Amino acid sequence: MKILSIFINIFCLKYCVSITNLNYELQMIVDVVKSYEKPTSVIARVCWESSAAEIKLPKMLANLERPISVRYLRENETIQQPYPNNHLLFLLDKNCEHAEFFLKQAGAHNLFSKSYRWLVLGNSIQDNGNIAAEFEGLSISVDSEVIITEEKERNDILLHTIYKLRPNNEWNKEYYGTWSADYGLNKSEDRIHSNVLRRKDFKGEPVTTSVVIGDNRTKTDLLGLGNIFVDTLSKSSFRCIDPLYDFLNASRVILFAETWGYPINGTWNGMIGDIKRGKVDLCGIVTFITLERLPILEYLNQPTPVTAKFVFRQPPLSYQNNLFILPFTSNVWMCLGAFVLILTAILYINTKWDSMKYEKFNEQTLDQTCLPPTWSDITIFLLSAISQQGSSNELKGTLGRLVMFIIFLAFVFLYTSYSANIVVLLQSTSNQIRTLPDLLNSKLELGVEDVAYNRYYFSAAYTSKDPIKKAIFERKVAPKGKPNYMSIEDGVKAIQKRPFAFNMNTGTGYRIVSAFFREHEKCGLQEIDYIQNSKPWLCSQKYSPFGEMFKVGYIRIQEHGLSDRENRLIYAKKPVCSVMGGSFDSVNMVDFYPVCLLLLYGKILAFVLLGLEILVHRLQKRRSNEIEI
16 A cells, blocks of 8 residues: 555656646746737747646746747647748647658748747756757758756756857857746846847858859959949949948958849840849849849849939920921911911902002003902912012002001011010020930931940840830941940930930949930939839849848948948939030021921922913914914
């Protein structure tokens, strides 16, 4: 009986200790979940001997100020699909039979990445201070939030978070807090900072950056400003990136590429190809956002406001319109037409009256200087009045002279107004070119800056589904099959000298504009986007564990004004128009082209009428001869 009593006491003692330890563990779980201070759902993989614990934990979490749900994964249940990563905590008992397999399966599904959280129960710190072997080979990186426990005496439990900068590096261990049965969770004061600020020290670990260059001299002069018009984007972008290494305490490793990277036969080349293959961590030059790049790149920040656009001076108004119909509005032209018709009727009546007066009262032939009552003579008289030319014929009498005075006076005012408007319009510029279709239908020549991204985007117009861009390339950029690529300096000078639109980096181009253009030539500069989403971004690899650190670092660089300083050193803003009308341009052939056409058509019509008159005269002469015979 004594032996039986001893066994019963030992069993009861172990059972009570086990129940007590389990209660402590449940309370620790609840305290850790509360410490996050945000909505949390729990997915648990535990192997508690008592099923009552599995019922008790949901009740304890449901009674919190912010209720939390719990879902249990059984031993034979595997991870079949990714879980939503917002507000999710994985709870794992390391002492379970298949815990190591579950960890590896979670790693294969990227469940240790941002923003998943983990709490691993059981002692995960070995006696020598090393992390337990079950965690080896797991991709627990700087953006992970994995809490492990270290059991101490008197039921005190130390909580740590672990991560690695690189898969082959040693573990980094951060103190999260201490939990005890008497005092609960004592969270570390360092936890008020985000993971980015706590873990931004790379301890000299290299961060590899890929930079696109077009000139080999840039490899040794990437931070220099001696020749700023060579690889300008590369130099400006890397100068904005350079303080990031100091922010992260990382060493610089730079790879150079010949192009940004584009899909060719299903494979990416250039810088983006290096990013996709994991050779580099960071894009060292700004990049456009495209649909094809979204699965590969994570766009972080815009360090510069410059972009690539078609830039041109507003062309003369005659390049878009016929100047000789612009001085008057449509209503005025219609009123003038009605006025001419009324004058024609008045002149005809007046000439008829003069003719009748001579025949009835004077009984003599009509004066040769008197305007005959024929439609052709009246038309010639009106045309001479409109064009301010004299006429050998005139109206007689008081009424006739009064009519002539009114006609010539009215047309003097009209002629003066028309001529003054023509002079103004000859010096005016057109603001009608605002879109790509306007640019296509204009008389402007087009050129493109000779850089890699322009060669790709404009050459892609051959297969483009956009008919406007395709037509611009075929008819404007490469009208004879040879694309009009040129240096940025030559393109800007072409804008200055003739009606020309040049697609260029606006920041660099405007620096040249400020240097070469006279003040009045800086007025009327217009811009048109050719590339969609032409604002360039700095980027990194998609789902990179360092992405948040890069983003925070870039924001810090901008907040301290370092990016703005580099932009002021390298780029220029659009020049301000301070002086308008500084000089007058000569009249070009385009300006009076409609008048030349009118003159040409008039001469042709005159010869046609002369031929008709000769033909009619010969017909009449032949008929008269036949009658005489």
